Amino acid sequence: MTSTQVVRATCPHDCPDTCALLVTVEDGVATAVKGDPDHPTTAGVLCTKVSRYTERTYHEERLLYPLRRVGKKGEGKFERISWDEALDTIASRLGSIAARDPQAILPYSYCGTMGLVQGESMSARFFHQLGASLLDRTICATAGFTGYKYTIGATIGTDLEQFQNAKLILIWGGNPIASNLHFWTRAQEAKRRGAKLIAIDPYRSLTAEKCHQHIALLPGTDAALALGLMHVLIAEDLLDHDYIANYTVGFEQLKQRVAEWTPERTAETCGITVAEVVELARLYGGMAKAGEPVAIRTNYGVQRVHGGGMAVRNLTCLPALVGAWRHAAGGVQLSASGGFPTNKPALQRPDLQSKPSRTINMTTIGDDLLRPASAEFGPAVEAVIVYNANPLAIAPDSSKVMAGFAREDLFTVVLEHFQTDTVDYADIVLPATTQLEHIDAHSAYGHLYMMANNAAIAPLGEAKPNTEVFRLLAARMGFSDPCFKDSDDELAAMAFNRQDARAIHFDWDALKQKGWQKLNMPDAPFAEGGFPTPSGKCEFYSASMAADGLDPLPAYIAPYESVASNPELARRYPLAMISPPARNFLNSTFVNVKSLRSAEGEPHLDIHPDDSAARGISDGDMVRIFNDRGSFVAKARVTDKARAGLVVGLSVWWKKLARDGKNANEVTSQRLTDMGRAPTFYDTLVEVERATP
């Protein structure tokens, strides 16, 4: 007789949707992963990637045993060793480096899992006690978060569960069909109820194709578009004067600032028509004035350029001008993460640091691994412990990242599920459990539910949860604080701060049973102001920005690399390149799952017919994309989905699964955004030519 169980779990991936999963387990084997029909935002639906989760978990290439490198760095040749040998080797190497200067040790991690336990809990405690360098986790969202927080105080906004009631939705720099599916469900419901959907995106993405209107501006010019919209809203008095007077600061200064952003100047800067600017403002302001809920869903496409923080700040000013926040279905949503009172001090124990450590920015890992010791930098990095991340594939300016990880004197440990591009450079590889094999507690950035993940199956092979690896290393390093004995259950139970009214219902044992629990939050968070900014208002003028050396008013910061802002560079590299997520991958996760990789085919480059014709490129040709930083090859798709002057390479491919062993990050740069010290992946000029076979 077979035993069948259904286990409640949570999708761990770096996706706003954080779906509730039901895992069917038959005789200890996970046989199906489905979306929980009862969870209000998941509603029984998963994306293609995670509906095939068992294919990833039981993949024949899963790492099942600790390994030691036997080949050259990058070659990917390893031999099996025991856990004891692996942990002893790591503890002794880290111990001898730490004896000289623990800051020569660097953790490198991001959101391979978004779990609060398997992410930064025991790992953070370990590195804090060790005195290692701190990692500034900037690779995704810090530019926009910073601009958003200067303006409205926290990363909270319109609740996903309200969007179906909006009458106008601007999908601004996001492709939710690929990357925020359960928002798209709501947007479609809004459409059925008569809402208008407008995509603002340089590329006709899967989503832009399905909206009523698509405004294809030049990449990196969103800040200007928002300034132009504010100009028209003010000039045509499409304003909510009462909301402005009561709940905002700096309107008079804003009015002066946007005076110069005429529709003509805006259209010219953004590469769109004057009518597109004026009509969008009239629609947005006019509908708001008529009392209709108007909403903005903005995403990460806006912020991966020099002025990315300011761009998000500018568009975040719009709802307050027109009083859109009065409606639960109005306002703006960038991320819901700021609603969660996660108990980071308890999970991560920064108090274990005996003295402050330096911070290294994960975005500039390429340069930082190659930096010698100096007075400003401190010691050269001698050891990197990578978990929940694949820097060789995802960090900008790849050839530098590769050169850094190829250093013979660098000691590299990678905790992974698979032999990724990064694993190829490891000295010691440790097999990690997947979400089906460990427990975790989750917040989300696209909805407002605290989520639980129960372990559905036993760890495969000798895989261990990240937490267990750091517990075992702590013991070997002689760390005696009792916190290094906390179990995963005990860690999960401290995930949210119950002292905070929003998490008042948090009880780990109950959450494990039920799977989720909504935060206690109002439906319309800023209907009557109450912004968590220093002034308590929406800050058109931000004194904090002035104090931080930034322009306190909305402004336009041009891209580092664009035809308009850098004509000299554009003479050699005239095409702007963006590399947003491919639908069937999640960053570089899933690229090695055959069914998903074959759905994407191979690395492609979308190029406009005018640009391909000028270069003698035909559809299906292999092309080389290059600039001063490097090059990679892809198969050309000649299409007007990419506006003229723009090329698009959907990402993030594993380098070793591409023909030339390279990906789009060969050409991206390590320059940082205006705020948040974030990457500028979509601020890249390139040239494209037919590849010689």
Ligand SMILES: Nc1nc2c(c(=O)[nH]1)N[C@H]1C(S)=C(S)[C@@H](COP(=O)(O)OP(=O)(O)OC[C@H]3O[C@@H](n4cnc5c(=O)[nH]c(N)nc54)[C@H](O)[C@@H]3O)O[C@H]1N2
């Ligand atoms: N399937 C899938 N889902 C994912 C991911 C994935 O890799 N695959 N990644 C996850 C992660 S880590 C994140 S951060 C989110 C990202 O979520 P999103 O930000 O929604 O990412 P995309 O889906 O690429 O949407 C970005 C859109 O911005 C456009 N864009 C590029 N530059 C500009 C610009 O300058 N201005 C404007 N207005 N638009 C621009 C791109 O063409 C693209 O269509 O998605 C998450 N979900």
Ligand SMILES: Nc1nc2c(c(=O)[nH]1)N[C@H]1C(S)=C(S)[C@@H](COP(=O)(O)OP(=O)(O)OC[C@H]3O[C@@H](n4cnc5c(=O)[nH]c(N)nc54)[C@H](O)[C@@H]3O)O[C@H]1N2
């Ligand atoms: N060119 C370009 N580059 C980009 C982007 C882009 O749009 N264009 N997007 C950027 C963005 S938004 C982001 S967020 C970053 C993402 O960069 P990363 O956070 O590095 O994401 P992934 O590439 O998905 O790598 C995560 C790895 O974690 C592993 N993992 C998952 N769960 C666990 C676990 O429980 N334990 C351990 N030890 N490992 C685990 C997975 O197997 C996977 O290999 O990439 C950035 N890079």
Ligand code: SF4
């Ligand atoms: S990747 Fe996103 S849409 Fe897919 S199952 Fe996970 S949370 Fe849901």
Ligand SMILES: [Mo]
């Ligand atoms: Mo991200």
